[in-house]
Amino acid sequence: MRLTICAPGFLGDLAASIVYVPSEVLKTRLQLQGRFDNPFFKSGYNYRGTLDATRTIVKLEGPSALFYGYKATLYRDLPFSALQFMFYEQGQSWARSWKDSRDIGWQLELLTGATAGGLAGTMTCPLDVVKTRLQTQLNHDPGMSHHDPAMSKTHVVDLKEVHATQATTTTKQSSQKRLISTSSPSTYTPRPGAANLHTSSVYQGLKVIYRTEGIGGWFRGVGPRAVWTSIQSGCMLFLYQTILRQLEVHLPLERPELRA
Numbered sequence: 001m002r003l004t005i006c007a008p009g010f011l012g013d014l015a016a017s018i019v020y021v022p023s024e025v026l027k028t029r030l031q032l033q034g035r036f037d038n039p040f041f042k043s044g045y046n047y048r049g050t051l052d053a054t055r056t057i058v059k060l061e062g063p064s065a066l067f068y069g070y071k072a073t074l075y076r077d078l079p080f081s082a083l084q085f086m087f088y089e090q091g092q093s094w095a096r097s098w099k100d101s102r103d104i105g106w107q108l109e110l111l112t113g114a115t116a117g118g119l120a121g122t123m124t125c126p127l128d129v130v131k132t133r134l135q136t137q138l139n140h141d142p143g144m145s146h147h148d149p150a151m152s153k154t155h156v157v158d159l160k161e162v163h164a165t166q167a168t169t170t171t172k173q174s175s176q177k178r179l180i181s182t183s184s185p186s187t188y189t190p191r192p193g194a195a196n197l198h199t200s201s202v203y204q205g206l207k208v209i210y211r212t213e214g215i216g217g218w219f220r221g222v223g224p225r226a227v228w229t230s231i232q233s234g235c236m237l238f239l240y241q242t243i244l245r246q247l248e249v250h251l252p253l254e255r256p257e258l259r260a
Helices: 003-033 050-061 063-067 070-099 105-123 125-135 149-166 170-175 202-213 222-250
Strands: none
Touching (some): 003 070
């Protein structure tokens, strides 16, 4: 794996993480919540929308809550980028050898990109599981009573209802079950075997998941993740190569009239 292949992915993800990690926190919480005042499932969250979620999280949990799972996200995305570009470059090399041409056609362009993303996404799935569980846990400030009573009341009521739900029968628990595994009892009604992480450490989180759920726990949701990363990488890398070719045509590095 050449450093020239890995470095752009590492540095690009590192710079973008300041923006996309808070967006990941908001996205996962809003997806887990469903609609506002959801009567079918009590997730522990009750936001009216993205702006309300941002204000509520900052007010009740502090600005740092928007960066829950920051290290876990980098631990997932930096290896993903390195593996993605490594697989892509190798796939491109094989495709050019097979076609005996640098122009491998749009079909193989898409295929090599999608394959690279799918493989990288599958291999980094355990880190994605840990990241999601860390980002969806609720960590309320003990001094929450000093915050806006209207805001606090909504969350206190939600938490009481969730804890009441956890004390009901197994039948009712199964009706509240979510397919996504998270780290806090305030987030969803845990199904048997889905232990709380109670940690912010990626390594400790992986140990807890392996100890309680086995290897399968590390790869929960690997199918949808592989499909998503395949589509994302295939489209992104195909467009990247297409734009580069167009730039070479319209903005050549060396203009013919300036040659010797």
